[in-house]
Amino acid sequence: MYDALIVGAGPAGSLTAYLLGRNGDVAISEEHQIAGFPVQCAGLISDVCFNRYRRYCKIEKALEKRIKGAFFFSPLGNYIEAKGDAYVIERKILDTLLFERASDVADVFVKSKTKFRGSKAILNGKEIKADKIIGADGINSTVARHFGFERPGVFTALQAEMRFEALDENYVELYFGNKWSDFFAYAIPIGDTAKVGVISREGALERFNKLIYDHPSVSKRVRGGVIELNAGAIPDRLIDFSKGNVALIGDAAGMVKPYTGGGLYYLLVAAEKLADSFPDFNSYQKKYIKELGREYKFGYKIRKLYTMDDQKMEKLFEIMKGFDFPGVHMDKPSTLQLPNSVFKIVLRLIRDPALAFTVLKLLI
Ligand SMILES: Cc1cc2nc3c(=O)[nH]c(=O)nc-3n(C[C@H](O)[C@H](O)[C@H](O)COP(=O)(O)OP(=O)(O)OC[C@H]3O[C@@H](n4cnc5c(N)ncnc54)[C@H](O)[C@@H]3O)c2cc1C
Known part of the structure; x- marks a missing residue:
């Protein structure tokens, strides 16, 4: 009998497995063969977030680029500058590093999709017994759906790495205006390419094309040649994430910054609170809200x-x-x-x- 079964080995699952596995018996299951696949992330995090991950893995190994600030573009393509340190990390590497830490202290099951029959968790056709179930299985969480948690709405994110001439290669660019997105669009320069993306509730593909071909500034600097393309969903709100012996973490719980969709910092805080409170999931939710509740409220306003x-x-x-x-x-x-x-x-x-x-x- 495990103390906890963690479903999903994205960053939320691996970090949770590592923190709980140091003091108890935990198992983690991942439906894919490797962690961090497929990649659905631009990998932009703040300096504070980067340093907090340092406590748990050698995140420097995942470092792609240091960022010195951002240009915020108006609908007509005028921009203002804000200075601030941030990092771009390669998600495949971060997820692997965290998964390795989890593997040191937890039983890991890869190529193993967890299913449920009643209150029983089924892994590779057999029941796996655990006192607690933690759903770290992303936006389409099986755990959340099976145990009747409410589900957040979603934004669609469409991102292409392509050749791009940045205004300043140390600055990310953020584009606002309804033509380009009903949320926002971005370009994150890496060398002579950039991760160019649109996050939008509606018409993400159409808006992505407009950004590339019609935006007064972007269209002049895109040099074509898509190197990598990915799409994913971003939750639009935090939901109640503890219920009896089951809890959710990360995208499964809608733990992203409301004004950017970034999840890596908020899930890290959650994993720490969960480990501090374990096995009391009620207290996990309370501690998390105590640290970040205000940020969510203000974030929704922004x-x-x-x-x-x-x-x-x-x-x-x-x-x-x-x-x-x-x-x-x-x-x-x-x-x-x-x-x-x-x-x-x-x-x-x-x-x-x-x-x-x-x-x-x-x-x-
Ligand atoms: C295009 C895009 C760009 C983004 N850019 C940023 C960014 O720049 N900065 C940032 O901070 N955030 C960004 N995000 C958000 C960030 O990627 C997510 O918040 C983060 O990946 C959430 O981690 P997670 O572990 O909760 O879920 P996931 O990373 O989705 O991991 C869930 C894992 O669970 C596994 N799984 C699912 N179901 C099962 C099952 N039944 N059994 C076993 N395994 C299962 C999946 O295979 C997966 O490995 C971006 C998101 C998108 C879509």
């Missing part, structure tokens, strides 16, 4: 700003030109509410009362 009409958004970009974001942590949007930043933002917004009203209406 996401609402993306729904502003293009004209107003263009004005907002104009007003924010030259604004720097001192002390803002990329994974913690509530840091934008630091008195210093709020004061400066208000000072700029009052130049255009109609716009200020729209922004406030979306934020409150």
